[in-house]
Amino acid sequence: MKIALLGYGKMGKMIEQTALSRNHEIIARIDDKFSPEDIREADAAIDFSIPSAAFNNISSCFTQGVPVISGTTGWLDRYDEAVELCRQHEGAFIYASNFSLGVNIFFQLNEYLARMMGGLPDYNISMEEIHHTQKLDAPSGTAITLAEGIIRNTSRTGWKLDTAGENEVPITAKRIENVPGTHSIKYSGKVDDIEITHTAHNREGFALGAVIAAEWIQGKTGVFSMKDVLNLQ
Numbered sequence: 001m002k003i004a005l006l007g008y009g010k011m012g013k014m015i016e017q018t019a020l021s022r023n024h025e026i027i028a029r030i031d032d033k034f035s036p037e038d039i040r041e042a043d044a045a046i047d048f049s050i051p052s053a054a055f056n057n058i059s060s061c062f063t064q065g066v067p068v069i070s071g072t073t074g075w076l077d078r079y080d081e082a083v084e085l086c087r088q089h090e091g092a093f094i095y096a097s098n099f100s101l102g103v104n105i106f107f108q109l110n111e112y113l114a115r116m117m118g119g120l121p122d123y124n125i126s127m128e129e130i131h132h133t134q135k136l137d138a139p140s141g142t143a144i145t146l147a148e149g150i151i152r153n154t155s156r157t158g159w160k161l162d163t164a165g166e167n168e169v170p171i172t173a174k175r176i177e178n179v180p181g182t183h184s185i186k187y188s189g190k191v192d193d194i195e196i197t198h199t200a201h202n203r204e205g206f207a208l209g210a211v212i213a214a215e216w217i218q219g220k221t222g223v224f225s226m227k228d229v230l231n232l233q
Contacts, residue, residue, distance in 0.1 A: 007049030067092035073141030097141030099209030114153035
């Protein structure tokens with residue numbers, strides 16, 4: 001498979017190593033603006049760029065008929081536009097706030113626990129996420145996905161960074177040097193606490209999941225998620 005890397009920072013380099021180890025070829029390493037010719041021959045583009053570049057990267061891929069795997073967070077105010085462009089061009093698209101296989105299982109566990117806890121109003125819900133100091137957005141896209149899973153399955157109506165209202169999920173975001181990503185959800189009651197945590201040890205899991213998603217999307221048309229890739233529906 002021929003892969004174009006959109007964003008060639010730490011994650012882009014890790015994805016390159018993972019893709020090469022799985023016998024794929026990197027045909028473009030792009031860290032700034034690019035022309036259509038740079039990606040036209042790609043079987044898939046993997047976008048781990050920056051929020052301000054993500055939408056233009058993704059839309060350029062659709063116009064060239066290149067399937068897109070996007071792990072860039074902080075641009076989702078234009079996600080619906082990207083979905084519409086994908087459908088207009090009969091493209092293929094997977095966005096995930098986190099491509100780690102373990103995190104996507106954690107997403108499912110979070111929703112399952114939220115369904116069980118949804119009928120127990122005496123428990124307060126809170127969330128904490130910790131990432132490296134270079135992470136540009138807060139809270140993380142992963143934390144937002146987790147909060148949305150809680151909202152779908154409980155009486156909570158929204159989330160807020162730090163101080164939250166009565167029916168909102170408070171998210172504490174910490175930035176600490178050399179932390180790939182830790183997410184914890186806590187249900188606190190008068191008699192006990194229930195807490196689930198996912199801790200990433202390095203970036204390899206994110207890179208592997210993105211490459212597996214690029215392999216899976218070959219020959220497909222439409223908008224998908226990691227639930228489809230991992231058959232977690």
